[in-house]
Amino acid sequence: MSETQDFEALTRYAKAFTGLTPEREACLLEVSEQLQPLLATVTDKFYEQLGHIPETAPFLEGRVDTLKKSHLAWIQSLFTGPFDISCTELMYKVGDIHVKVHLPVEFMAGAMSMINNELILLVIEQFADDQEKMALVLTSINSITSFSLFVMQQSYQESTVAEELDKFLRISGMSRVLFTNLANAYSD
Amino acid sequence: MSETQDFEALTRYAKAFTGLTPEREACLLEVSEQLQPLLATVTDKFYEQLGHIPETAPFLEGRVDTLKKSHLAWIQSLFTGPFDISCTELMYKVGDIHVKVHLPVEFMAGAMSMINNELILLVIEQFADDQEKMALVLTSINSITSFSLFVMQQSYQESTVAEELDKFLRISGMSRVLFTNLANAYSD
Numbered sequence: 564m565s566e567t568q569d570f571e572a573l574t575r576y577a578k579a580f581t582g583l584t585p586e587r588e589a590c591l592l593e594v595s596e597q598l599q600p601l602l603a604t605v606t607d608k609f610y611e612q613l614g615h616i617p618e619t620a621p622f623l624e625g626r627v628d629t630l631k632k633s634h635l636a637w638i639q640s641l642f643t644g645p646f647d648i649s650c651t652e653l654m655y656k657v658g659d660i661h662v663k664v665h666l667p668v669e670f671m672a673g674a675m676s677m678i679n680n681e682l683i684l685l686v687i688e689q690f691a692d693d694q695e696k697m698a699l700v701l702t703s704i705n706s707i708t709s710f711s712l713f714v715m716q717q718s719y720q721e722s723t724v725a726e727e728l729d730k731f732l733r734i735s736g737m738s739r740v741l742f743t744n745l746a747n748a749y750s751d
Numbered sequence: 752m753s754e755t756q757d758f759e760a761l762t763r764y765a766k767a768f769t770g771l772t773p774e775r776e777a778c779l780l781e782v783s784e785q786l787q788p789l790l791a792t793v794t795d796k797f798y799e800q801l802g803h804i805p806e807t808a809p810f811l812e813g814r815v816d817t818l819k820k821s822h823l824a825w826i827q828s829l830f831t832g833p834f835d836i837s838c839t840e841l842m843y844k845v846g847d848i849h850v851k852v853h854l855p856v857e858f859m860a861g862a863m864s865m866i867n868n869e870l871i872l873l874v875i876e877q878f879a880d881d882q883e884k885m886a887l888v889l890t891s892i893n894s895i896t897s898f899s900l901f902v903m904q905q906s907y908q909e910s911t912v913a914e915e916l917d918k919f920l921r922i923s924g925m926s927r928v929l930f931t932n933l934a935n936a937y938s939d
Contacts, residue, residue: 576804576806577857577861579803580862581865616768618768668908669768669904669905669908673901677769679897680770687885694875694879698872705864709860713861714857716857717855717857720857730934731923734930745922
């Protein structure tokens with residue numbers, strides 16, 4: 564757990580793992596104009612589906628309109644880029660916010676699944692007459708949504724452990740320095 | 752964090768979130784025969800890609816053949832089911848194992864991204880002449896891989912917190928009962 568995250572390294576790492584290649588980034592930019600007008604529907608359907616899951620209700624109450632706005636802005640950005648360190652920093656911050664509002668970790672993977680399913684249907688319809696293009700667009704979208712999830716989850720994990728540690732230190736009255744020294748002595 | 756996980760509730764919850772509907776389960780079973788012979792290639796490509804990421808190398812060294820076997824068995828099971836509580840229990844155990852071997856949490860989302868991209872290409876090729884079927888197969892696959900990720904990550908999170916807690920208790924010499932009492936007293 565690093566206090567100062569190296570976002571350049573994280574960007575490289577996340578791109579390698581999720582297959583976000585320059586070719587796929589170029590593809591996302593290229594289809595942006597065609598897909599942008601259709602993305603609001605993806606956001607609408609996403610919140611409609613969330614509304615049917617009892618576990619998500621408490622996080623939505625009275626906030627759906629605000630949430631929809633930032634959600635749509637994020638989906639739009641998947642096709643406009645830039646796919647650089649700023650994108651990583653943003654998703655890292657989003658992961659951190661999710662910890663602060665005590666969103667269960669599995670919500671993020673679940674949400675991405677819903678969004679991908681909506682985008683799959685949309686892309687197959689839009690690129691029906693060009694199968695090669697369809698394959699490139701679908702894999703590009705899978706890579707960029709996975710990139711977002713990857714970065715969010717790394718941030719989520721680090722923030723969670725940090726929050727747990729704070730709680731334990733508060734309870735035990737132990738200083739962070741003493742804890743670190745003890746942890747090093749006890750590490751397996 | 753529950754000591755005894757309610758797997759029936761978790762199955763229902765994970766299915767709702769990842770859109771693993773009875774229709775999609777039936778679709779996976781239906782295309783199983785056609786796709787099974789092609790799945791070994793997905794596993795091979797997956798480990799080939801992992802081999803190019805410096806961060807994953809230490810987890811692969813000398814173990815690729817064994818890992819490939821269990822990986823292929825898992826991919827095959829995505830199409831054979833059963834999509835019930837036994838599937839949830841298995842993925843929960845896999846998440847737990849990943850914590851025990853200290854696999855970074857983001858590996859799971861990253862890995863699923865690679866697997867999905869390989870499966871997308873395979874499905875588009877296989878169902879080139881039936882777009883409606885293609886859409887159903889692609890969303891079904893996205894739902895079942897997301898279901899696996901969802902369950903693994905919930906397990907991973909619970910196991911991680913449990914492991915951290917054990918460490919803190921060992922360091923502080925505090926009993927678990929005292930810790931729980933204090934945590935309740937200090938909870939926000």
